[in-house]
Amino acid sequence: xxxxxxxxxxxxxxxxxxxxxxxxxxxxxxxxxxxxxxxxxxxxxxxxxxxxxxxxxxxxxxxxxxxxxxxxxxxxxxxxxxxxxxxxxxxxxxxxxxxxxxxxxxxxxxxxxxxxxxxxxxxxxxxxxxxxxxxxxxxxxxxxxxxxxxxxxxxxxxxxxxxxxxxxxxxxxxxxxxxxxxxxxxxxxxxxxxxxxxxxxxxxxxxxxxxxxxxxxxxxxxxxxxxxx
Amino acid sequence: xxxxxxxxxxxxxxxxxxxxxxxxxxxxxxxxxxxxxxxxxxxxxxxxxxxxxxxxxxxxxxxxxxxxxxxxxxxxxxxxxxxxxxxxxxxxxxxxxxxxxxxxxxxxxxxxxxxxxxxxxxxxxxxxxxxxxxxxxxxxxxxxxxxxxxxxxxxxxxxxxxxxxxxxxxxxxxxxxxxxxxxxxxxxxxxxxxxxxxxxxxxxxxxxxxxxxxxxx
Numbered sequence: 001x002x003x004x005x006x007x008x009x010x011x012x013x014x015x016x017x018x019x020x021x022x023x024x025x026x027x028x029x030x031x032x033x034x035x036x037x038x039x040x041x042x043x044x045x046x047x048x049x050x051x052x053x054x055x056x057x058x059x060x061x062x063x064x065x066x067x068x069x070x071x072x073x074x075x076x077x078x079x080x081x082x083x084x085x086x087x088x089x090x091x092x093x094x095x096x097x098x099x100x101x102x103x104x105x106x107x108x109x110x111x112x113x114x115x116x117x118x119x120x121x122x123x124x125x126x127x128x129x130x131x132x133x134x135x136x137x138x139x140x141x142x143x144x145x146x147x148x149x150x151x152x153x154x155x156x157x158x159x160x161x162x163x164x165x166x167x168x169x170x171x172x173x174x175x176x177x178x179x180x181x182x183x184x185x186x187x188x189x190x191x192x193x194x195x196x197x198x199x200x201x202x203x204x205x206x207x208x209x210x211x212x213x214x215x216x217x218x219x220x221x222x223x224x225x226x227x228x229x
Numbered sequence: 230x231x232x233x234x235x236x237x238x239x240x241x242x243x244x245x246x247x248x249x250x251x252x253x254x255x256x257x258x259x260x261x262x263x264x265x266x267x268x269x270x271x272x273x274x275x276x277x278x279x280x281x282x283x284x285x286x287x288x289x290x291x292x293x294x295x296x297x298x299x300x301x302x303x304x305x306x307x308x309x310x311x312x313x314x315x316x317x318x319x320x321x322x323x324x325x326x327x328x329x330x331x332x333x334x335x336x337x338x339x340x341x342x343x344x345x346x347x348x349x350x351x352x353x354x355x356x357x358x359x360x361x362x363x364x365x366x367x368x369x370x371x372x373x374x375x376x377x378x379x380x381x382x383x384x385x386x387x388x389x390x391x392x393x394x395x396x397x398x399x400x401x402x403x404x405x406x407x408x409x410x411x412x413x414x415x416x417x418x419x420x421x422x423x424x425x426x427x428x429x430x431x432x433x434x435x436x437x438x439x440x441x442x443x444x445x446x
Contacts, residue, residue: 012297020296024304028311035315039322050325133329137408191404 051116051132055088058128059118061098062090066223076217078224085114087210089218097121097221100214103132104206109194111135115202119159119211121218125183126157126172126203134195141195149177150189150196158183159207166212174200240359244366250343251374251416252423257343261375262412264334268391271379273327274334275372277320279365281312281338282347286364288312289352296353305348306339313338343371374419381415382406 055065065088067079079086085103092098100119105112113136118128131145144150160169170184174197180187186203188196250256257278264274288308289296296304317335321328328335338344347367352360383389386406388396405411 012299016297017300020292020300020304023295024292024307028307031311032314035318039318042322043318046321046325140404140408 051086054116054130054132055090055101058116058130059090059099059101060128061092062088062101063093064091064223065089065101066091066221068218068221070213074213076213076221087214089214089221089223090118091223097218099127100210100218101128102206102210104202106198106202106205108134108136108198109141110137113195113198113202115199115206117154117203117206119207119214120156121215123156124158124160126154126159126207129154136192136195141192143189143192144195144199147189147192149187153180153186156183157186157203159203159211161211161215165215168204168208168211172200172204172207237359237362240362241366241369244363244368244370245373246370248367249370249374249423250367251371251378252419254343254346255420256346257341257371258416259337260334260341261371261378262409262416264331265375265378265382265412265415266386266407267330267383268376268379270330271375272372273320273331275368275375277316277331277335278338278341278344278371279368280316281309282344282364282368282371283361284312284364285309285344285348286352286360287357289348290355290357290360293353301349301353302345305345305353309344309348310339343367377419378412378415381418382411386411 055062067082067086067088068076069079069083069087071077085105087103088101089097090099090101099121101116102119103114103116105114107113112133113131114133116130116132117126119125120127129151131142134142134145136142136144157172158170159172161167162169168184170182172184172186174186174188175181177188177190186196186200188200244250246253248254251258251261260274260278265271285305285308289305292304292308313336316338317328320331320335347364351363355363380390384395385403386408388394388400388402403411406414
Protein backbone atom coordinates (compact mmCIF):
# COMPACT_ATOMS: atom_id res chain seq x y z
CA UNK A 1 0.00 0.00 0.00
CA UNK A 2 1.55 3.28 -1.14
CA UNK A 3 1.51 6.39 1.13
CA UNK A 4 -0.15 9.45 -0.46
CA UNK A 5 2.33 11.79 -2.11
CA UNK A 6 2.94 15.02 -0.12
CA UNK A 7 1.27 18.10 -1.55
CA UNK A 8 3.84 20.12 -3.46
CA UNK A 9 3.55 23.88 -2.93
CA UNK A 10 5.08 26.08 -5.55
CA UNK A 11 8.19 27.77 -4.17
CA UNK A 12 8.18 31.56 -4.47
CA UNK A 13 11.43 32.83 -5.89
CA UNK A 14 13.23 35.94 -4.66
CA UNK A 15 12.62 37.55 -8.03
CA UNK A 16 8.86 37.04 -7.69
CA UNK A 17 8.89 38.62 -4.23
CA UNK A 18 10.88 41.63 -5.46
CA UNK A 19 8.73 41.94 -8.54
CA UNK A 20 5.45 41.98 -6.64
CA UNK A 21 6.46 44.27 -3.78
CA UNK A 22 8.38 46.77 -5.93
CA UNK A 23 5.67 46.64 -8.62
CA UNK A 24 2.86 47.29 -6.14
CA UNK A 25 4.92 50.01 -4.45
CA UNK A 26 5.48 51.75 -7.78
CA UNK A 27 1.79 51.44 -8.71
CA UNK A 28 0.72 52.86 -5.35
CA UNK A 29 3.23 55.71 -5.51
CA UNK A 30 2.06 56.62 -9.01
CA UNK A 31 -1.57 56.61 -7.94
CA UNK A 32 -0.94 58.75 -4.84
CA UNK A 33 1.12 61.29 -6.77
CA UNK A 34 -1.53 61.47 -9.51
CA UNK A 35 -4.36 62.06 -7.04
CA UNK A 36 -2.24 64.56 -5.10
CA UNK A 37 -1.48 66.51 -8.27
CA UNK A 38 -5.13 66.42 -9.31
CA UNK A 39 -6.45 67.67 -5.96
CA UNK A 40 -3.60 69.93 -4.80
CA UNK A 41 -5.01 73.15 -6.25
CA UNK A 42 -8.52 72.50 -5.03
CA UNK A 43 -7.30 71.63 -1.51
CA UNK A 44 -5.20 74.80 -1.36
CA UNK A 45 -8.22 76.83 -2.52
CA UNK A 46 -10.47 75.18 0.07
CA UNK A 47 -7.96 75.80 2.86
CA UNK A 48 -7.50 79.42 1.80
CA UNK A 49 -11.28 79.92 1.58
CA UNK A 50 -11.79 78.29 4.96
CA UNK A 51 -9.14 80.53 6.55
CA UNK A 52 -10.47 83.59 4.76
CA UNK A 53 -14.03 82.88 5.96
CA UNK A 54 -12.73 82.34 9.49
CA UNK A 55 -10.83 85.67 9.39
CA UNK A 56 -13.97 87.42 8.13
CA UNK A 57 -15.98 85.87 10.96
CA UNK A 58 -13.67 86.98 13.75
CA UNK A 59 -12.93 90.43 12.27
CA UNK A 60 -16.01 91.37 10.22
CA UNK A 61 -14.94 95.02 9.86
CA UNK A 62 -11.89 94.05 7.80
CA UNK A 63 -12.19 94.46 4.04
CA UNK A 64 -8.62 93.44 3.34
CA UNK A 65 -5.85 91.68 5.23
CA UNK A 66 -2.07 91.49 5.16
CA UNK A 67 -0.20 88.54 6.63
CA UNK A 68 2.63 89.67 8.87
CA UNK A 69 5.59 88.05 10.58
CA UNK A 70 8.38 89.01 12.95
CA UNK A 71 11.89 89.50 11.60
CA UNK A 72 15.04 88.43 13.45
CA UNK A 73 14.94 91.67 15.47
CA UNK A 74 11.36 91.10 16.54
CA UNK A 75 10.00 93.85 14.26
CA UNK A 76 6.75 93.46 12.34
CA UNK A 77 7.26 92.82 8.62
CA UNK A 78 5.08 91.56 5.78
CA UNK A 79 5.20 87.77 5.58
CA UNK A 80 7.08 86.47 2.58
CA UNK A 81 5.46 83.03 2.71
CA UNK A 82 2.28 81.71 4.38
CA UNK A 83 2.98 80.58 7.94
CA UNK A 84 1.58 77.52 9.69
CA UNK A 85 0.03 79.84 12.29
CA UNK A 86 -0.54 83.03 10.30
CA UNK A 87 -1.14 86.47 11.78
CA UNK A 88 -2.99 89.15 9.81
CA UNK A 89 -3.55 92.86 10.06
CA UNK A 90 -7.07 93.82 8.98
CA UNK A 91 -7.89 97.06 7.17
CA UNK A 92 -11.25 98.74 6.74
CA UNK A 93 -12.87 100.26 3.64
CA UNK A 94 -10.72 103.38 3.79
CA UNK A 95 -7.52 101.50 4.50
CA UNK A 96 -7.64 102.18 8.23
CA UNK A 97 -6.32 99.55 10.64
CA UNK A 98 -9.31 97.80 12.24
CA UNK A 99 -7.57 94.99 14.11
CA UNK A 100 -5.35 91.98 14.00
CA UNK A 101 -6.16 88.31 13.63
CA UNK A 102 -3.89 85.82 15.39
CA UNK A 103 -3.69 82.07 14.94
CA UNK A 104 -2.48 80.15 17.98
CA UNK A 105 -2.16 76.52 18.98
CA UNK A 106 -1.90 74.51 22.17
CA UNK A 107 -2.64 71.16 23.72
CA UNK A 108 -6.23 70.39 24.59
CA UNK A 109 -7.75 67.24 26.08
CA UNK A 110 -7.41 64.99 23.02
CA UNK A 111 -4.95 66.72 20.73
CA UNK A 112 -3.69 70.15 19.68
CA UNK A 113 -6.33 72.86 19.37
CA UNK A 114 -5.78 75.58 16.78
CA UNK A 115 -7.74 78.80 17.27
CA UNK A 116 -8.12 82.07 15.44
CA UNK A 117 -8.93 85.25 17.36
CA UNK A 118 -9.12 88.94 16.63
CA UNK A 119 -7.62 91.81 18.58
CA UNK A 120 -8.99 95.34 18.59
CA UNK A 121 -6.33 98.07 18.86
CA UNK A 122 -8.98 100.56 20.02
CA UNK A 123 -10.39 98.39 22.80
CA UNK A 124 -7.10 96.60 23.56
CA UNK A 125 -9.18 93.48 23.82
CA UNK A 126 -9.85 90.19 22.08
CA UNK A 127 -13.12 90.65 20.20
CA UNK A 128 -13.59 87.49 18.12
CA UNK A 129 -12.79 83.81 18.47
CA UNK A 130 -13.09 80.68 16.35
CA UNK A 131 -11.73 77.16 16.67
CA UNK A 132 -9.93 76.22 13.47
CA UNK A 133 -8.94 72.68 14.36
CA UNK A 134 -9.84 70.48 17.30
CA UNK A 135 -10.33 66.83 18.11
CA UNK A 136 -11.95 67.47 21.48
CA UNK A 137 -14.66 65.15 22.78
CA UNK A 138 -17.92 65.66 20.89
CA UNK A 139 -20.60 66.92 23.24
CA UNK A 140 -18.11 68.01 25.91
CA UNK A 141 -14.82 69.59 24.82
CA UNK A 142 -16.24 70.87 21.56
CA UNK A 143 -18.65 73.08 23.54
CA UNK A 144 -15.96 75.78 23.36
CA UNK A 145 -17.08 76.25 19.75
CA UNK A 146 -20.80 76.67 20.44
CA UNK A 147 -21.55 77.41 24.09
CA UNK A 148 -23.09 80.93 24.13
CA UNK A 149 -21.82 81.94 27.57
CA UNK A 150 -18.27 80.90 26.62
CA UNK A 151 -18.38 82.75 23.31
CA UNK A 152 -19.68 85.81 25.19
CA UNK A 153 -16.18 86.04 26.74
CA UNK A 154 -14.96 87.36 23.40
CA UNK A 155 -17.18 90.40 23.21
CA UNK A 156 -14.23 92.23 24.82
CA UNK A 157 -11.69 90.05 26.60
CA UNK A 158 -9.17 92.41 28.17
CA UNK A 159 -5.68 92.01 26.64
CA UNK A 160 -4.00 95.28 27.61
CA UNK A 161 -0.22 95.43 27.79
CA UNK A 162 1.71 96.52 30.84
CA UNK A 163 3.39 99.92 31.10
CA UNK A 164 6.56 98.90 29.25
CA UNK A 165 4.52 97.27 26.47
CA UNK A 166 6.44 94.01 26.55
CA UNK A 167 3.89 91.74 28.25
CA UNK A 168 0.22 91.48 29.09
CA UNK A 169 -0.86 93.58 32.06
CA UNK A 170 -3.02 90.69 33.29
CA UNK A 171 -2.57 87.09 32.24
CA UNK A 172 -5.61 85.69 30.44
CA UNK A 173 -6.90 82.82 32.57
CA UNK A 174 -9.93 80.56 32.56
CA UNK A 175 -12.00 80.45 35.75
CA UNK A 176 -14.79 78.09 36.78
CA UNK A 177 -18.14 78.64 35.13
CA UNK A 178 -19.98 81.53 36.78
CA UNK A 179 -16.93 82.77 38.72
CA UNK A 180 -15.68 85.38 36.24
CA UNK A 181 -15.11 88.69 38.02
CA UNK A 182 -12.44 90.39 35.87
CA UNK A 183 -12.51 91.34 32.17
CA UNK A 184 -9.35 89.33 31.43
CA UNK A 185 -10.87 86.13 32.79
CA UNK A 186 -12.54 83.50 30.63
CA UNK A 187 -15.77 82.11 32.05
CA UNK A 188 -15.10 78.36 31.71
CA UNK A 189 -17.41 75.50 30.88
CA UNK A 190 -18.47 72.88 33.42
CA UNK A 191 -17.91 69.52 31.74
CA UNK A 192 -15.27 70.91 29.41
CA UNK A 193 -12.81 72.09 32.05
CA UNK A 194 -9.62 70.92 30.37
CA UNK A 195 -10.57 72.32 26.96
CA UNK A 196 -11.73 75.70 28.26
CA UNK A 197 -8.58 75.94 30.43
CA UNK A 198 -6.53 75.12 27.33
CA UNK A 199 -8.19 77.97 25.41
CA UNK A 200 -7.13 80.37 28.18
CA UNK A 201 -3.55 79.12 28.00
CA UNK A 202 -3.47 79.34 24.19
CA UNK A 203 -4.84 82.91 24.15
CA UNK A 204 -2.50 84.02 26.91
CA UNK A 205 0.56 82.58 25.19
CA UNK A 206 -0.41 83.79 21.70
CA UNK A 207 -1.24 87.29 22.94
CA UNK A 208 1.87 87.49 25.09
CA UNK A 209 3.99 86.69 22.05
CA UNK A 210 2.27 88.80 19.37
CA UNK A 211 0.59 91.78 21.03
CA UNK A 212 3.77 93.63 22.11
CA UNK A 213 5.02 93.67 18.51
CA UNK A 214 1.58 94.44 17.07
CA UNK A 215 0.95 97.31 19.47
CA UNK A 216 4.41 98.73 18.83
CA UNK A 217 4.55 98.40 15.02
CA UNK A 218 1.09 97.78 13.52
CA UNK A 219 -0.12 101.40 13.40
CA UNK A 220 2.98 102.51 11.46
CA UNK A 221 3.10 99.39 9.31
CA UNK A 222 2.88 100.09 5.60
CA UNK A 223 0.96 97.27 3.95
CA UNK A 224 2.65 96.26 0.68
CA UNK A 225 -0.56 95.25 -1.07
CA UNK A 226 -3.59 94.28 0.94
CA UNK A 227 -5.47 91.19 -0.28
CA UNK A 228 -9.20 91.64 -0.81
CA UNK A 229 -11.41 89.59 1.53
CA UNK B 230 -26.31 32.22 -17.36
CA UNK B 231 -29.35 32.97 -15.20
CA UNK B 232 -27.70 31.17 -12.28
CA UNK B 233 -24.59 33.35 -12.61
CA UNK B 234 -26.74 36.51 -12.53
CA UNK B 235 -28.47 35.42 -9.31
CA UNK B 236 -25.14 34.47 -7.80
CA UNK B 237 -23.63 37.88 -8.59
CA UNK B 238 -26.61 39.62 -7.05
CA UNK B 239 -26.15 37.50 -3.96
CA UNK B 240 -22.54 38.69 -3.70
CA UNK B 241 -23.92 42.19 -3.30
CA UNK B 242 -26.95 41.38 -1.13
CA UNK B 243 -25.10 39.27 1.44
CA UNK B 244 -23.25 42.30 2.85
CA UNK B 245 -26.50 44.13 3.49
CA UNK B 246 -28.07 41.60 5.85
CA UNK B 247 -26.88 37.99 6.01
CA UNK B 248 -23.17 38.85 6.42
CA UNK B 249 -23.54 42.47 7.47
CA UNK B 250 -20.01 43.54 8.49
CA UNK B 251 -21.09 45.45 11.61
CA UNK B 252 -24.18 43.71 12.95
CA UNK B 253 -23.29 40.11 12.01
CA UNK B 254 -19.51 39.91 11.56
CA UNK B 255 -18.83 42.68 14.13
CA UNK B 256 -15.89 43.98 12.09
CA UNK B 257 -14.57 47.52 11.77
CA UNK B 258 -15.69 48.50 15.26
CA UNK B 259 -13.19 51.37 15.62
CA UNK B 260 -14.85 53.66 13.04
CA UNK B 261 -18.31 52.19 13.75
CA UNK B 262 -18.12 53.40 17.34
CA UNK B 263 -15.91 56.46 16.94
CA UNK B 264 -17.38 58.26 13.93
CA UNK B 265 -21.06 57.43 14.38
CA UNK B 266 -21.79 60.32 16.76
CA UNK B 267 -23.82 62.05 14.04
CA UNK B 268 -25.71 60.72 11.04
CA UNK B 269 -23.77 62.80 8.51
CA UNK B 270 -20.39 61.68 9.89
CA UNK B 271 -21.58 58.06 9.72
CA UNK B 272 -22.63 58.45 6.08
CA UNK B 273 -19.37 60.16 5.11
CA UNK B 274 -17.26 57.50 6.81
CA UNK B 275 -19.41 54.78 5.23
CA UNK B 276 -18.98 56.28 1.75
CA UNK B 277 -15.20 56.58 2.19
CA UNK B 278 -14.94 52.99 3.44
CA UNK B 279 -17.13 51.72 0.58
CA UNK B 280 -14.86 53.38 -1.99
CA UNK B 281 -11.77 51.82 -0.41
CA UNK B 282 -13.49 48.40 -0.19
CA UNK B 283 -14.46 48.44 -3.88
CA UNK B 284 -11.13 49.75 -5.19
CA UNK B 285 -9.02 47.53 -2.93
CA UNK B 286 -11.16 44.53 -3.93
CA UNK B 287 -10.70 45.34 -7.62
CA UNK B 288 -6.94 45.85 -7.30
CA UNK B 289 -6.33 42.74 -5.18
CA UNK B 290 -8.42 40.65 -7.55
CA UNK B 291 -6.61 41.95 -10.63
CA UNK B 292 -3.22 41.31 -9.01
CA UNK B 293 -4.11 38.02 -7.32
CA UNK B 294 -1.91 35.93 -9.62
CA UNK B 295 0.92 38.43 -9.39
CA UNK B 296 1.15 38.62 -5.58
CA UNK B 297 3.03 35.69 -3.96
CA UNK B 298 1.35 34.12 -0.94
CA UNK B 299 4.21 35.17 1.37
CA UNK B 300 3.90 38.84 0.43
CA UNK B 301 0.12 39.09 0.34
CA UNK B 302 -0.53 40.94 3.63
CA UNK B 303 2.07 43.65 3.01
CA UNK B 304 0.78 44.02 -0.55
CA UNK B 305 -2.86 44.31 0.54
CA UNK B 306 -2.03 46.86 3.24
CA UNK B 307 -0.03 48.88 0.72
CA UNK B 308 -2.94 48.87 -1.74
CA UNK B 309 -5.51 49.74 0.96
CA UNK B 310 -3.33 52.55 2.35
CA UNK B 311 -2.99 53.99 -1.14
CA UNK B 312 -6.74 54.23 -1.67
CA UNK B 313 -7.24 55.63 1.83
CA UNK B 314 -4.70 58.35 1.02
CA UNK B 315 -6.59 59.09 -2.21
CA UNK B 316 -9.88 59.32 -0.26
CA UNK B 317 -8.21 61.64 2.25
CA UNK B 318 -7.15 64.00 -0.56
CA UNK B 319 -10.56 63.73 -2.22
CA UNK B 320 -12.43 64.66 0.96
CA UNK B 321 -10.13 67.64 1.53
CA UNK B 322 -10.78 68.70 -2.06
CA UNK B 323 -14.54 68.40 -1.54
CA UNK B 324 -14.88 70.02 1.88
CA UNK B 325 -12.39 71.03 4.56
CA UNK B 326 -15.27 71.15 7.07
CA UNK B 327 -16.15 67.50 6.39
CA UNK B 328 -12.48 66.56 6.63
CA UNK B 329 -12.32 68.33 10.00
CA UNK B 330 -15.40 66.43 11.22
CA UNK B 331 -13.98 63.01 10.29
CA UNK B 332 -10.65 63.88 11.89
CA UNK B 333 -8.10 61.11 12.23
CA UNK B 334 -10.56 58.37 11.39
CA UNK B 335 -10.09 58.62 7.63
CA UNK B 336 -6.46 57.54 8.04
CA UNK B 337 -7.58 54.74 10.34
CA UNK B 338 -9.59 53.13 7.51
CA UNK B 339 -6.24 51.51 6.64
CA UNK B 340 -6.45 49.32 9.73
CA UNK B 341 -10.16 48.56 9.38
CA UNK B 342 -10.09 44.76 9.55
CA UNK B 343 -13.18 44.58 7.33
CA UNK B 344 -11.19 45.77 4.30
CA UNK B 345 -8.18 43.52 4.86
CA UNK B 346 -10.58 40.68 5.66
CA UNK B 347 -12.48 41.01 2.36
CA UNK B 348 -9.22 41.33 0.40
CA UNK B 349 -7.82 38.17 1.98
CA UNK B 350 -10.99 36.08 2.15
CA UNK B 351 -12.72 37.06 -1.08
CA UNK B 352 -10.97 39.38 -3.54
CA UNK B 353 -7.77 37.31 -3.66
CA UNK B 354 -9.79 34.25 -4.72
CA UNK B 355 -12.35 35.75 -7.11
CA UNK B 356 -12.61 37.61 -10.37
CA UNK B 357 -12.60 41.43 -10.39
CA UNK B 358 -16.33 41.85 -11.05
CA UNK B 359 -17.36 39.67 -8.15
CA UNK B 360 -14.73 41.24 -5.88
CA UNK B 361 -16.12 44.68 -6.65
CA UNK B 362 -19.70 43.52 -6.01
CA UNK B 363 -18.64 41.96 -2.73
CA UNK B 364 -16.86 45.18 -1.73
CA UNK B 365 -19.85 47.30 -2.74
CA UNK B 366 -22.29 45.11 -0.80
CA UNK B 367 -20.10 45.08 2.30
CA UNK B 368 -19.54 48.83 1.98
CA UNK B 369 -23.24 49.60 1.68
CA UNK B 370 -23.98 47.25 4.60
CA UNK B 371 -21.28 49.00 6.65
CA UNK B 372 -22.67 52.44 5.72
CA UNK B 373 -26.25 51.47 6.60
CA UNK B 374 -25.12 50.05 9.96
CA UNK B 375 -23.11 53.18 10.78
CA UNK B 376 -26.04 55.33 9.75
CA UNK B 377 -28.44 53.45 12.04
CA UNK B 378 -26.03 53.81 14.96
CA UNK B 379 -25.44 57.47 14.08
CA UNK B 380 -29.18 58.27 13.97
CA UNK B 381 -29.76 56.85 17.47
CA UNK B 382 -26.75 58.69 18.88
CA UNK B 383 -27.48 62.03 17.24
CA UNK B 384 -31.19 62.04 18.04
CA UNK B 385 -30.72 61.09 21.70
CA UNK B 386 -27.37 62.77 22.29
CA UNK B 387 -27.92 66.07 20.48
CA UNK B 388 -31.68 66.18 19.86
CA UNK B 389 -31.04 66.70 16.14
CA UNK B 390 -30.96 64.74 12.91
CA UNK B 391 -28.65 65.99 10.13
CA UNK B 392 -28.23 69.06 12.33
CA UNK B 393 -31.98 69.87 12.37
CA UNK B 394 -33.55 70.28 15.82
CA UNK B 395 -36.18 67.58 16.45
CA UNK B 396 -37.43 68.47 19.91
CA UNK B 397 -38.74 71.43 21.85
CA UNK B 398 -36.30 73.59 23.84
CA UNK B 399 -37.02 71.67 27.06
CA UNK B 400 -35.57 68.40 25.70
CA UNK B 401 -32.69 67.25 27.87
CA UNK B 402 -30.10 65.66 25.61
CA UNK B 403 -28.40 62.42 26.66
CA UNK B 404 -24.83 63.65 26.36
CA UNK B 405 -23.52 60.15 27.05
CA UNK B 406 -24.82 59.07 23.63
CA UNK B 407 -22.36 61.28 21.73
CA UNK B 408 -19.48 60.10 23.90
CA UNK B 409 -17.58 56.88 23.12
CA UNK B 410 -19.69 54.95 25.63
CA UNK B 411 -22.80 56.00 23.71
CA UNK B 412 -21.40 54.18 20.69
CA UNK B 413 -21.38 50.95 22.68
CA UNK B 414 -24.94 51.55 23.95
CA UNK B 415 -26.30 52.25 20.45
CA UNK B 416 -24.36 49.29 19.06
CA UNK B 417 -25.80 47.01 21.77
CA UNK B 418 -29.36 48.17 21.02
CA UNK B 419 -28.98 47.39 17.31
CA UNK B 420 -27.24 44.05 17.94
CA UNK B 421 -30.11 43.02 20.22
CA UNK B 422 -32.68 44.01 17.61
CA UNK B 423 -30.87 42.36 14.69
CA UNK B 424 -30.28 39.13 16.59
CA UNK B 425 -33.90 39.03 17.77
CA UNK B 426 -35.11 39.39 14.16
CA UNK B 427 -32.67 36.71 12.97
CA UNK B 428 -33.81 34.33 15.71
CA UNK B 429 -37.45 34.85 14.74
CA UNK B 430 -36.55 34.24 11.10
CA UNK B 431 -34.70 31.03 11.99
CA UNK B 432 -37.62 29.78 14.10
CA UNK B 433 -40.12 30.59 11.34
CA UNK B 434 -37.97 28.71 8.79
CA UNK B 435 -37.70 25.74 11.17
CA UNK B 436 -41.47 25.64 11.67
CA UNK B 437 -42.05 25.89 7.92
CA UNK B 438 -39.69 22.94 7.41
CA UNK B 439 -41.47 20.87 10.03
CA UNK B 440 -44.87 21.65 8.50
CA UNK B 441 -43.60 20.69 5.05
CA UNK B 442 -42.22 17.38 6.42
CA UNK B 443 -45.56 16.62 8.16
CA UNK B 444 -47.46 17.37 4.96
CA UNK B 445 -45.31 15.00 2.90
CA UNK B 446 -45.33 12.14 5.48
